[in-house]
Amino acid sequence: FRFKESLAEDLQSADLVISHAGAGSCLETLEKGKPLIVVINEKLMDNHQLELAKQLHRDGCVLYCNCSTLVETLQSMNLSALKPFPPGQPEKFASFLDKVFGLQ
């Protein structure tokens, strides 16, 4: 399919996700606790997409490769070595704003 409103169902039933480095795709997948391989296409991509993918890789949360090394990565991957991705904490933001406005 080209576009779907939400990938939530597909993500829920997947055992492994292979994706481009878009933040939305990466974060949605990691939040559902699914193992993720990020494929970088340096010719097409915006540098800033790469920043998040690199950081997630540094943190051990995703596997990372480019189009030509994908097969090799799939053959040698160790998914159990992937670390879980802790969720963000919007409550910290709410707390911060409350302090700014003296609402605490």
Add this chain to the structure above:
Amino acid sequence: TGGHTTEILRLLSCLSESYSPRHYVLADSDKMSEAKIRSFEQKRAERFSKSQFSLDRIPRSREVRQSWISSVVTTLYSILYSLPLAYKRKPDLILCNGPGTCVPVCLSAFLLGLLQIKRTIIVYVESICRVETLSLSGKILYYFSDYFIVQWPDLKKKYPKSVYLGRIV
């Protein structure tokens, strides 16, 4: 647009009803955010009875990778729309997270502040995608915002006036 909208709605998720009414400003070309916003606000209305919000659109200030000279022109054009909007709403707080649309809105509010018409607190939260470098909106609004929040420690080091709360979306 897209990712920005998702992030900003997450930022709003834990805010109390003191932060009401909420006025959303979107780019005219944005087709998908309105539905996400309405869905968010509908769920919110189920929890808080007096929940209020509105949606306004302004011309899109910049396309991805548009040259900076033409961006200045298109941003100025967007300000023609955002300035009367800021004047009408006179917000106490502007919360934004990086799409080009936020630049004219924040600059309008900043201007109203200089003219002593309304002092708005501008809070900018850089996207979680930005680990090592700021977006163009971020680079501009670092100087115009009251609070500039980053989500990764590298940025806090590079931009010492920023606030680092960890990942908040």
